[in-house]
Amino acid sequence: MEQKRVKIAVVGLGRMGKRHVHTLLYRVPFAQVVAVCTNMPHEIEWAQQNEEYKDFGITLYEDYDKMLGHSDLDAVWVSTSTDVHASQTLAAMKHGKHVLCEKPLSTDLDEAQKVVDAAKGYPDLKVMAGFSRRFDDSYRDAAKKILEDRTIGKPFLERRIFVDCAIHDIDLTLWYPEDPSPKSCWATGTLQHHPELEMSKDVDNAVGVVEFWGGKIAYFLCSRTQAHGHDVCTEVTGTEGKVAINGLPRDNNVVVCDKRGMTHEVQPEYWQRFEHAFATEANEFITAILKHKPVPLPLELGQKVMQIARALQDALWTGEVSRWDEHGVRL
Amino acid sequence: MEQKRVKIAVVGLGRMGKRHVHTLLYRVPFAQVVAVCTNMPHEIEWAQQNEEYKDFGITLYEDYDKMLGHSDLDAVWVSTSTDVHASQTLAAMKHGKHVLCEKPLSTDLDEAQKVVDAAKGYPDLKVMAGFSRRFDDSYRDAAKKILEDRTIGKPFLERRIFVDCAIHDIDLTLWYPEDPSPKSCWATGTLQHHPELEMSKDVDNAVGVVEFWGGKIAYFLCSRTQAHGHDVCTEVTGTEGKVAINGLPRDNNVVVCDKRGMTHEVQPEYWQRFEHAFATEANEFITAILKHKPVPLPLELGQKVMQIARALQDALWTGEVSRWDEHGVRL
Amino acid sequence: MEQKRVKIAVVGLGRMGKRHVHTLLYRVPFAQVVAVCTNMPHEIEWAQQNEEYKDFGITLYEDYDKMLGHSDLDAVWVSTSTDVHASQTLAAMKHGKHVLCEKPLSTDLDEAQKVVDAAKGYPDLKVMAGFSRRFDDSYRDAAKKILEDRTIGKPFLERRIFVDCAIHDIDLTLWYPEDPSPKSCWATGTLQHHPELEMSKDVDNAVGVVEFWGGKIAYFLCSRTQAHGHDVCTEVTGTEGKVAINGLPRDNNVVVCDKRGMTHEVQPEYWQRFEHAFATEANEFITAILKHKPVPLPLELGQKVMQIARALQDALWTGEVSRWDEHGVRL
Amino acid sequence: MEQKRVKIAVVGLGRMGKRHVHTLLYRVPFAQVVAVCTNMPHEIEWAQQNEEYKDFGITLYEDYDKMLGHSDLDAVWVSTSTDVHASQTLAAMKHGKHVLCEKPLSTDLDEAQKVVDAAKGYPDLKVMAGFSRRFDDSYRDAAKKILEDRTIGKPFLERRIFVDCAIHDIDLTLWYPEDPSPKSCWATGTLQHHPELEMSKDVDNAVGVVEFWGGKIAYFLCSRTQAHGHDVCTEVTGTEGKVAINGLPRDNNVVVCDKRGMTHEVQPEYWQRFEHAFATEANEFITAILKHKPVPLPLELGQKVMQIARALQDALWTGEVSRWDEHGVRL
Incomplete structure (x- = not known):
């Protein structure tokens, strides 16, 4: 059987x-x-x-x-x-x-x-x-260190790099435990690899900053392409330290030393970086079904991030600051 | 179906x-x-x-x-x-x-x-x-760079660290393509973590050197324990460069920065380092059965390495150099 | 004599x-x-x-x-x-x-x-x-690679971290060769280490973004303190690659491996990072006097950066975007 | 005045x-x-x-x-x-x-x-x-961590790489505090870059192992040339950890990321690695003269190392193990 x-x-x-x-x-x-x-x-x-x-x-x-x-x-x-x-x-x-x-x-x-x-x-x-990054061993280890072990004191600053995404794809809920409420945000972008698309208001590199009520800040780089591979980095700074995830992106454990110096390759794209996270995600989803457990991530997880992404997109297109009141209402 | x-x-x-x-x-x-x-x-x-x-x-x-x-x-x-x-x-x-x-x-x-x-x-x-290391992505990438791409010219020097092994466990055939023939070897060891075992002639750290006919050299560190985790490194030096595998051992992509400096953890043991290699090995074995293909590694692969390991063990126990003639006969 | x-x-x-x-x-x-x-x-x-x-x-x-x-x-x-x-x-x-x-x-x-x-x-x-950073070997090497060797194609994105500074201290002229003209900027900050100073509108961590006419972007983190030491990083991204300076800050060449993992220390402050740059700066200044040569950096170098720093400071205080027209006039 | x-x-x-x-x-x-x-x-x-x-x-x-x-x-x-x-x-x-x-x-x-x-x-x-390495900040920091702070417990294993030297140039006294007494050693070498010199019994790469009375081991790689630069590494392993000096050799703080991956250059030769150590050495020598203090290193420092280097050279030439009795007399 x-x-x-x-x-x-x-x-x-x-x-x-x-x-x-x-x-x-x-x-x-x-x-x-x-x-x-x-x-x-x-x-x-x-x-x-x-x-x-x-x-x-x-x-x-x-x-x-x-x-x-x-x-x-x-x-x-x-x-x-x-x-x-x-x-x-x-x-x-x-x-x-x-x-x-x-x-x-x-x-x-x-x-x-x-x-x-x-x-x-x-x-x-x-x-x-x-949200596959949520299932990645490194992000989970970092979350444990930041949120449970309190390794870096009180976190107040987050930096992220996204690759192969537009700003509306920002796909990770914010890391902070206290459910941060956005106060204002701004973004700007540039079109470097396909300037012919300028009329469409599209960009291939964008920088965004979000300020939260209570003094937290998150800032992002969204890049559609990077010459050296899939270099996505997250850093969370707290009052007593910093945790970096993927600060040194690499494809495997090989380093070549030759007359140019010391070189390691970088994972070419999202898949190589998160292949194992996808397997964890799928197994946890299947287990939730078989064992009648809650899914590991609530469906509404992305809604607040989507609201911020939309406000960043608005800032990118209008050049104006997007703002919220203390109750989370866009002004 | x-x-x-x-x-x-x-x-x-x-x-x-x-x-x-x-x-x-x-x-x-x-x-x-x-x-x-x-x-x-x-x-x-x-x-x-x-x-x-x-x-x-x-x-x-x-x-x-x-x-x-x-x-x-x-x-x-x-x-x-x-x-x-x-x-x-x-x-x-x-x-x-x-x-x-x-x-x-x-x-x-x-x-x-x-x-x-x-x-x-x-x-x-x-x-x-x-021989699970043979199925590891990094070792395979290094083999391709060294043997196919000839990235480092002619390889002549190999350094390895083994953890959680005795010298007779040396479990990788030597890397060189030209089927090297050993000429002499020597080894020495020390018992640091369990000195009470000294009477058994056992060691927990051993260093061995093998000289091959034709001017190649391999040297090894075998260590039963390492305080910081499973730090196994292989370096192959050639006339035009060096390839290092696992020179910077680490458990995941997380770095913690605090008042002590910047720290990353090291995979605790063999399993974490080679978990994916075991999966590749098992899949290739199963595929060989289902598709009636040759197994990826010949069964006799380990025999020559075993001969060298035995000679190193003899050197460790006797303090004398082990030698072979040019036909591979132990002298 | x-x-x-x-x-x-x-x-x-x-x-x-x-x-x-x-x-x-x-x-x-x-x-x-x-x-x-x-x-x-x-x-x-x-x-x-x-x-x-x-x-x-x-x-x-x-x-x-x-x-x-x-x-x-x-x-x-x-x-x-x-x-x-x-x-x-x-x-x-x-x-x-x-x-x-x-x-x-x-x-x-x-x-x-x-x-x-x-x-x-x-x-x-x-x-x-x-401007002591201008005399640092690494910044000079990066400038050569970016501006002379064109290693990364056309640069369009710059990220910097400053430590132990306020936003008005931004002390490096922008890297781009074509004398970029600012278009708009925004900044936000937070007071984490000395919240009692909140009334003075002072901040100890600030993030700023500057957009230039022609599609270039620079973004900054200014941090008065970092728990792990003087971690200042500059990254310049171009159409064909990226150059990072000080991406892995460290005090010296020592790594300690113990049960916590692998740790290296970080230079404690600006001085340890730039001690040799100060010596180069002083020697080049003295040589200019003795040999009747022009000083290595023109006195007006900092004026344009000061204008940007002031606009970022205004944005930080008002929450509004600072803007320039195409002739460099603040709007 | x-x-x-x-x-x-x-x-x-x-x-x-x-x-x-x-x-x-x-x-x-x-x-x-x-x-x-x-x-x-x-x-x-x-x-x-x-x-x-x-x-x-x-x-x-x-x-x-x-x-x-x-x-x-x-x-x-x-x-x-x-x-x-x-x-x-x-x-x-x-x-x-x-x-x-x-x-x-x-x-x-x-x-x-x-x-x-x-x-x-x-x-x-x-x-x-x-002995200029003795004045290098990193070697001194490592010595403090190993000998004073006892960071790694009891040291028992040392690995060194020397570049641009013959085996008789081994120029650092051994690190261990307890004045180790050699028991036996062996070495082998190869001539890769100038095979025409084979008749002179010269080598350009040599590996040596020294066993000490009391269970300590040191092993060396001496290399006259390395394709990627001056890659000299020292590792000291103790019962509770490892300290590595120069494990990641590099010329400066610049990393180039492009389609090949991430590359940093390596200091081209001894001078770039130890320029500051030479300055410290010279200043301490001059200060000893002016202030009538003892010189920082005793003149006889190198004698014991020279004896070991000579024994390694003998082993290299004869293929036999060199041995000492417990009183330090060559057998």
């Missing part, structure tokens, strides 16, 4: 969707990938020719609703483009499926809130947004 | 045996752990109470021969103490099982050779010795 | 003034310290008891004007508090003395400009502001 | 001799370089054309004895080739001059001992051998 496994489908077979399938197959023994779904012709073709998917007996769907009707399906991992995250999550819930939805639920705050609200109507379903 | 999976049993439930079961369950989707075996009372008790083993439907055996008779068993991972590696591997082969045996096959060179010879009589069986 | 040496006096014997005397005595062979000056009782007492000053034959003055009348005096190093930098520099020039004045010339931009203008009336005098 | 300065001459104007003159001129205010001496035609020509030497009023001698007769000369820094170190030091002492002699005093142990013995006949002269 073998253990019960959660039958799961992945919708969206882009760069990350394929990786989520791989994670589920190779790292999540209590999950069984029974279906994938995409309506993109090149992804359909790719999946049809995938020997491994055949070995694992994975059914390919081109229609999301049909996929939701797959026999005995328990759960869905939504990994499509952001514009359908909300509708696909809502549909899955209606069909009684557990959902792990990539962030953000929506770039529209109201639509995201609708999903949060709707989920409350399905108390038996596990619905979770995919 | 689901894919075929290799039914495997793990014999030995010590510290590493338990981890091998975990690796197979969580990281190797084409393997199915059907049985474990141990005759150690505390390991038996531990396994009997293990909920996860029940969830996965794993049968516990106290008798190795009975385990070999488990229905439909395909393969065995031998993770017992070194003295039974050879006999258990031989028995598994006789029963037609594929074998992944932890190194060394034996501390007795002749007995190890018997296993190597016997395996030739079972050309359909996949029999492999577990 | 021995070489001619520049007779120099140091005014101000605070923490840095004492160090400047030491630098001149031990690192600048073509300078001869003939006098020091202070009107602070505890500094006077300290200097009177200083055996080394006696050994070197240094005269102590309590009155700056009398010091300027010291026989054969060639030059003055102004190291007093900022409020008298301008008046002491002007007085020294009137007495025909070369001047190395610590930055800033004044916190009042008009007063600073008066010194710059007055210096033009003394073309034979070497008058220089002390 | 100015302070008394020690009038010093430097004999030998090779790569290091020129640097010693520079150190004395720029870093040692209580020294006055009055003369230099060399009989090498290209060094004579170079010195004759040196403007700086003229500025400082330095007299050039081609004859060492005449140099010793320079009016009012107080001290000599012997920086010639090793074969004349002993005779020049003896001659200087006979003329009543203080001497700082580069190590080794001689490659001949008996000749070196003669100098040590002779120096005892001149109790008023300061005679010192130049």
Whole structure:
């Protein structure tokens, strides 16, 4: 007799969707990938020719609703483009499926809130947004040191670098335990790699600063590309010290010493940095389903960050400071 | 319809045996752990109470021969103490099982050779010795840089640190491509942490140097314990540079900055450093079985290293230089 | 026959003034310290008891004007508090003395400009502001890589950390070669270590962002204290890479590995980090005098930075964005 | 009135001799370089054309004895080739001059001992051998941590890398406080960069191991060249930790991040690594003269190390283990 496994489908077979399938197959023994779904012709073709998917007996769907009707399906991992995250999550819930939805639920705050609200109507379903950094060993170790061990006294300053994101993608809730309330923020950006896009008001590098009521500050660099790889760093400064995560990004433990000096490579992209965090995230989601436990992250986690990201985006576009009153109301 | 999976049993439930079961369950989707075996009372008790083993439907055996008779068993991972590696591997082969045996096959060179010879009589069986470092991303990247890209010119010097090993455990074949032939070696050791064992001629820290015909040199530090964690380093120097693997050991990407300075933690033991390498090793072994491919490492890989390790051990005990002639014969 | 040496006096014997005397005595062979000056009782007492000053034959003055009348005096190093930098520099020039004045010339931009203008009336005098970072080997190496070798393509983003400074102390001209023109800036700060000073609108940690016409961005952290030492970092990002200076601050080459992990100490303050830069600065100033060469840095270097620092300070105090038009006029 | 300065001459104007003159001129205010001496035609020509030497009023001698007769000369820094170190030091002492002699005093142990013995006949002269690493901030900090703070418990293992040296140049006394007594040693070497020299029994890379009575071990790599720069590392392991000096060699604080990864340069040679140590050494030597204090390092410091170096050299040439009895007598 073998253990019960959660039958799961992945919708969206882009760069990350394929990786989520791989994670589920190779790292999540209590999950069984029974279906994938995409309506993109090149992804359909790719999946049809995938020997491994055949070995694992994975059914390919081109229609999301049909996929939701797959026999005995328990759960869905939504990994499509952001514009359908909300509708696909809502549909899955209606069909009684557990959902792990990539962030953000929506770039529209109201639509995201609708999903949060709707989920409350399905108390038996596990619905979770995919904040993968939250599952990374280093971020968790840092959180323990900062919040439990109080290694750095009272934290008051946070610096982050994001790569391969726009400012509205800021995907980690703020670190501070006391649930900080934003007071004002400002941002500016520049378009260095694709100046032809200047008319679209798009930027590929942006710097933002957020001031909170009570004297805390967070500042960000969002960069779409970095020549040397995926160099994402977080630093939290407190009254008695600083904790840095990923201050020295590197791909592995190899250093080459030659006439140029000493060189180590940097992980090329998000996946190499967070591959293991995705496996932890998926296992904890599957365990929540099997063991009837709460999901590790509440669905509404991203809403406050989304509000800040939106205010930063407004500042970036208008050049003006965005402000909130002490009750969290945008002024 | 689901894919075929290799039914495997793990014999030995010590510290590493338990981890091998975990690796197979969580990281190797084409393997199915059907049985474990141990005759150690505390390991038996531990396994009997293990909920996860029940969830996965794993049968516990106290008798190795009975385990070999488990229905439909395909393969065995031998993770017992070194003295039974050879006999258990031989028995598994006789029963037609594929074998992944932890190194060394034996501390007795002749007995190890018997296993190597016997395996030739079972050309359909996949029999492999577990040199896990060979599957580590960093070691593989370094091997590519040194042997394929020729990043450092002609390699001639190798330095290694081993932790939690005696000198006879030296478990990596030498790096050089040209199949180096040892000329002489010497070693000395000291007993720092358990001086009461001095009568047994045991040591907990040893330094060894091997000179090869043709001008290459390898030198080693074997240390049973290190206060700061599992600090294993390999450096290969060539005529045009040096490659270092694990020169800066660390547990994760977190650095704490406080009044003492900047501190990062070090992985506490072998497992944390090589957890992912074990998963790669197990997957490649299982794939070799399923796809009828050669095992990634030949069984005889360790024999030459064992000869050198034995010569170093002799030097350590006698204080004399061990020597070989140009044909590889010990003098 | 021995070489001619520049007779120099140091005014101000605070923490840095004492160090400047030491630098001149031990690192600048073509300078001869003939006098020091202070009107602070505890500094006077300290200097009177200083055996080394006696050994070197240094005269102590309590009155700056009398010091300027010291026989054969060639030059003055102004190291007093900022409020008298301008008046002491002007007085020294009137007495025909070369001047190395610590930055800033004044916190009042008009007063600073008066010194710059007055210096033009003394073309034979070497008058220089002390931007010591400009003389640091690492900053110079980075400048060469960025500006001459074009290692990182076109630079567009700069991050700096300043320690032990207020935002008006920002003491390095911006790095970009094309003489960037500021467009807007914003800043916010917090008072963490001395909250009792909140009424004075003072802060001990501030973050500022400056946007330039043409798409460049600089952002700063100014921190009065850091628990782990003097951790000042500069990063310049370009279209093809990044250069980091002092990304890994450390006091020396020692690493301690123990049960806490691996730890290195951080230089405790500005002096340990820039001791050698001060020696280079002083030697280049003295050489300019002796060899009748231009001073290595023009006196007006700091004026544009001062304008930006003032605008950041305004933003910090008002919460509003400071702006400039394309001709550099504050709006 | 100015302070008394020690009038010093430097004999030998090779790569290091020129640097010693520079150190004395720029870093040692209580020294006055009055003369230099060399009989090498290209060094004579170079010195004759040196403007700086003229500025400082330095007299050039081609004859060492005449140099010793320079009016009012107080001290000599012997920086010639090793074969004349002993005779020049003896001659200087006979003329009543203080001497700082580069190590080794001689490659001949008996000749070196003669100098040590002779120096005892001149109790008023300061005679010192130049073990410059002993004056390096990092080595001193490590010594304090190991020997005073007992940071790593009881030290028992030492690893060193030497660059640009032969095994007989090993120039640091062993670190251990308890005056270790060697028991046995062995060494082997290889000739990688100049194989044509093989007949001379010379090597350019050598590994040596020394075992001490009482269970301590030291092992060395001596390398004449390293592709990536001057990478000298020392590690001392104790029962409770490890201290590493120069584990991460680097030229300055600059890191370049580009598509190859993250790279820092390594100091090209001994001078860049130890420039400041030479200044400290020279200042402490001059202070010993002026203040009538003992020299910071006793002249006989190098004798025991020389004995070990000689035994390692014997092992390298013969392939046999060198041994000592418990009284320090070579067997």
